[in-house]
């Protein structure tokens with residue numbers, strides 16, 4: 786018995802009899818009453834079994850929200866369309882008084898862009914970059930090969946006036962590189978002006 790337990794304990798993978806998927810030991814809850822020290826079913830299958838169907842009949846309730854995903858997301862931007870969606874997105878921003886940026890207060894994606902989860906009823910969820918969606922909703926479809934870039938260079942800004950469509954050649958990377966270059970030139974000019982105010986390379990040299 787002890788030997789059997791030891792052998793089982795060494796196995797790194799175990800098949801869940803419910804979902805029939807090979808899973809690592811970490812995906813099963815500890816249960817000292819079982820021969821291998823783990824529950825027979827995986828955690829996911831046990832959670833699903835314990836979760837309660839939602840009254841709407843479309844899914845099962847999440848433990849945290851006590852609603853199914855479809856009910857939980859009612860009224861969220863991802864469930865709205867057209868001008869309603871645009872208004873809902875733009876209302877979830879902090880308005881910056883200096884530069885006029887409308888800063889998204891919700892989730893950002895790994896690139897630092899404002900993003901939200903699109904949840905059309907009964908369909909797969911999809912992550913959407915909000916500045917692209919806002920540009921589309923505010924001024925029509927974005928042609929293939931075009932990007933939407935931020936004139937303000939603030940990625941989480943979704944102010945339609947700060948968004949500009951450009952083709953791939955004039956993208957934000959180039960714009961930022963050019964700005965950095967211009968800043969560098971003006972710093973060098975300032976340094977040169979201190980050393981030699983009449984240097985002919987200076988734009989305002991007499």
Ligand SMILES: [Zn+2]
Pocket residue numbers: 801802803804805806826827828829830
């Ligand atoms: Zn399972």
Ligand SMILES: [Zn+2]
Pocket residue numbers: 839840841842843844852853854855856857
């Ligand atoms: Zn529901």
Ligand SMILES: [Zn+2]
Pocket residue numbers: 885886887935937938939942943944947
């Ligand atoms: Zn901005």
